[in-house]
Amino acid sequence: xxxxxxxxxxxxxxxxxxxxxxxxxxxxxxxxxxxxxxxxxxxxxxxxxxxxxxxxxxxxxxxxxxxxxxxxxxxxxxxxxxxxxxxxxxxxxxxxxxxxxxxxxxxxxxxxxxxxxxxxxxxxxxxxxxxxxxxxxxxxxx
Amino acid sequence: xxxxxxxxxxxxxxxxxxxxxxxxxxxxxxxxxxxxxxxxxxxxxxxxxxxxxxxxxxxxxxxxxxxxxxxxxxxxxxxxxxxxxxxxxxxxxxxxxxxxxxxxxxxxxxxxxxxxxxxxxxxxxxxxxxxxxxxxxxxxxxxxxxxxxxxxxxxxxxxxxxxxxxxxxxxxxxxxxxxxxxxxxxxxxxxxxxxxxxxxxxxxxxxxxxxxxxxxxxxxxxxxxxxxxxxxxxxxxxxxxxxxxxxxxxxxxxxxxxxxxxxxxxxxxxxxxxxxxxxxxxxxxxxxxxxxxxxxxxxxxxxxxxxxxxxxxxxxxxxxxxxxxxxxxxxxxxxxxxxxxxxxxxxxxxxxxxxxxxxxxxxxxxxxxxxxxxxxxxxxxxxxxxxxxxxxxxxxxxxxxxxxxxxxxxxxxxxxxxxxxxxxxxxxxxxxxxxxxxxxxxxxxxxxxxxxxxxxxxxxxxxxxxxxxxxxxxxxxxxxxxxxxxxxxxxxxxxx
Numbered sequence: 300x301x302x303x304x305x306x307x308x309x310x311x312x313x314x315x316x317x318x319x320x321x322x323x324x325x326x327x328x329x330x331x332x333x334x335x336x337x338x339x340x341x342x343x344x345x346x347x348x349x350x351x352x353x354x355x356x357x358x359x360x361x362x363x364x365x366x367x368x369x370x371x372x373x374x375x376x377x378x379x380x381x382x383x384x385x386x387x388x389x390x391x392x393x394x395x396x397x398x399x400x401x402x403x404x405x406x407x408x409x410x411x412x413x414x415x416x417x418x419x420x421x422x423x424x425x426x427x428x429x430x431x432x433x434x435x436x437x438x439x440x441x
Numbered sequence: 442x443x444x445x446x447x448x449x450x451x452x453x454x455x456x457x458x459x460x461x462x463x464x465x466x467x468x469x470x471x472x473x474x475x476x477x478x479x480x481x482x483x484x485x486x487x488x489x490x491x492x493x494x495x496x497x498x499x500x501x502x503x504x505x506x507x508x509x510x511x512x513x514x515x516x517x518x519x520x521x522x523x524x525x526x527x528x529x530x531x532x533x534x535x536x537x538x539x540x541x542x543x544x545x546x547x548x549x550x551x552x553x554x555x556x557x558x559x560x561x562x563x564x565x566x567x568x569x570x571x572x573x574x575x576x577x578x579x580x581x582x583x584x585x586x587x588x589x590x591x592x593x594x595x596x597x598x599x600x601x602x603x604x605x606x607x608x609x610x611x612x613x614x615x616x617x618x619x620x621x622x623x624x625x626x627x628x629x630x631x632x633x634x635x636x637x638x639x640x641x642x643x644x645x646x647x648x649x650x651x652x653x654x655x656x657x658x659x660x661x662x663x664x665x666x667x668x669x670x671x672x673x674x675x676x677x678x679x680x681x682x683x684x685x686x687x688x689x690x691x692x693x694x695x696x697x698x699x700x701x702x703x704x705x706x707x708x709x710x711x712x713x714x715x716x717x718x719x720x721x722x723x724x725x726x727x728x729x730x731x732x733x734x735x736x737x738x739x740x741x742x743x744x745x746x747x748x749x750x751x752x753x754x755x756x757x758x759x760x761x762x763x764x765x766x767x768x769x770x771x772x773x774x775x776x777x778x779x780x781x782x783x784x785x786x787x788x789x790x791x792x793x794x795x796x797x798x799x800x801x802x803x804x805x806x807x808x809x810x811x812x813x814x815x816x817x818x819x820x821x822x823x824x825x826x827x828x829x830x831x832x833x834x835x836x837x838x839x840x841x842x843x844x845x846x847x848x849x850x851x852x853x854x855x856x857x858x859x860x861x862x863x864x865x866x867x868x869x870x871x872x873x874x875x876x877x878x879x880x881x882x883x884x885x886x887x888x889x890x891x892x893x894x895x896x897x898x899x900x901x902x903x904x905x906x907x908x909x910x911x912x913x914x915x916x917x918x919x920x921x922x923x924x925x926x927x928x929x930x931x932x933x934x935x936x937x
Binding site (some may be wrong): 302304307310336355358360364366367373 | 573757
């Protein structure tokens with residue numbers, strides 16, 4: 300079912316962040332040499348989930364179009380986080396970059412759709428897009 | 442989509458809160474149902490006159506010391522309340538959805554708006570300051586101080602069970618008054634939970650009291666000589682009655698009433714942004730708010746624009762997801778009860794009978810997400826060819842019904858707005874500053890929207906109203922509420 304309300308968009312964004320965090324937590328155990336980097340990404344994901352919810356809770360109003368702000372197909376933003384035992388380093392990094400690119404796509408879409416309706420939320424979404432693009436650069440350099 | 446967890450399990454039985462104690466009422470009990478599920482959610486008493494008297498007596502006694510409490514100390518109680526409201530934000534919101542039926546986004550919006558009034562009232566040491574002028578004559582100084590008056594009655598409506606009492610109560614107590622609140626007997630749980638947090642915040646006993654019940658309780662408040670003023674939000678009929686009654690008994694009054702709001706669409710509007718604004722305006726809160734759009738007026742003789750715009754509106758409205766508001770995919774919940782639904786159905790019949798053309802019929806093909814009875818559900822309904830003289834064009838329906846009209850030009854649209862006996866929240870959608878300015882200048886309405894479909898003033902602005910939408914002088918919220926809840930005392934002094 301399409302995501303059409305602010306509440307559903309926020310819940311979906313949180314789910315994506317949590318799945319991403321779990322993915323990086325697994326990687327931090329599997330690749331001890333990158334533990335610090337992956338664990339910082341876990342913490343960032345958790346922080347982004349809080350930021351998005353806080354932005355929503357602080358601007359939500361009965362007077363704006365929260366119930367009619369979004370038209371998002373969740374299937375466009377699904378990603379798999381499970382890795383097989385035989386996955387090598389380059390595949391792992393490719394997977395991480397893929398996940399980040401999906402997240403960027405999600406937040407770019409929600410930024411656009413919430414722009415004229417929930418200004419502070421789109422600002423937070425936009426901030427997360429910038430942070431994530433920086434993360435992609437880090438992952439590509441690994 | 443999975444349902445969010447319901448905070449109210451079983452049947453809640455809210456008691457009265459008098460002098461810092463939860464007390465059982467001896468009055469007759471009535472039941473309320475969750476309008477989405479049809480299950481009984483609360484049993485509440487219609488309090489007796491003696492119980493109302495006891496609450497007023499407690500509030501009067503508490504006033505003596507509360508008014509002497511420094512404003513900064515009163516503000517600290519409000520800061521604690523604000524913190525508790527934030528901590529319980531989600532629960533408070535879900536209770537509104539359970540007892541009223543609105544969607545979770547709308548409930549959270551209501552909670553936020555309520556909290557914002559507490560935040561503004563926290564600034565009372567500044568808000569309550571008076572003014573002074575030295576040497577009004579040589580050696581003589583004059584100053585104005587604001588003093589609280591005593592006990593105020595606050596009568597809440599069913600459509601915003603949490604927020605609306607907070608348009609008044611935080612300012613009343615911040616200024617040193619005490620309050621007796623009568624929540625709507627149809628939705629008593631939001632105020633009940635709020636009052637639990639008041640209790641936890643440590644307000645002195647008697648400062649904040651709750652007495653449940655219907656019109657008998659309201660009358661008892663208005664007739665009591667120790668009540669200094671009343672704030673009310675509800676229908677025009679009742680608001681007018683309260684205004685007169687308070688006049689008779691010498692009380693201050695703010696009575697916010699019904700509406701029939703016009704959304705005026707100009708050819709140069711931003712159509713992409715305007716369509717969702719119209720969905721929120723007409724169908725948000727299932728049309729049950731005094732700021733809802735009621736009449737959509739499309740200006741100009743461009744038939745193509747008219748047709749395209751109307752088609753877009755009908756298409757968007759027909760896609761609205763209907764169901765239980767605790768499902769995050771739901772965009773429109775049920776109306777509050779069966780009686781209200783029947784009233785709306787009566788208006789739809791009347792529209793058809795009067796010759797309006799129905800473009801979207803909310804009575805038919807109703808798709809409810811989830812397995813819920815359709816008792817209180819009704820879909821978005823859109824009429825065109827409506828005239829202001831038709832019943833659906835002139836009376837407040839308080840449901841998800843849009844009446845589309847046409848006006849040749851802005852002048853005619855403004856005249857249509859002004860011919861309505863109501864004046865609550867009219868809006869224009871345009872890219873022309875000239876048109877917007879003309880609309881703002883000439884339309885007799887307490888609140889004006891420019892590219893905003895729900896003209897709900899923020900807590901630091903007064904919630905205004907005009908004509909049959911408001912009875913009184915000062916308004917709830919912000920600085921005007923501070924003035925309403927205080928007497929201006931002027932002191933002139935000379936020390937020879």
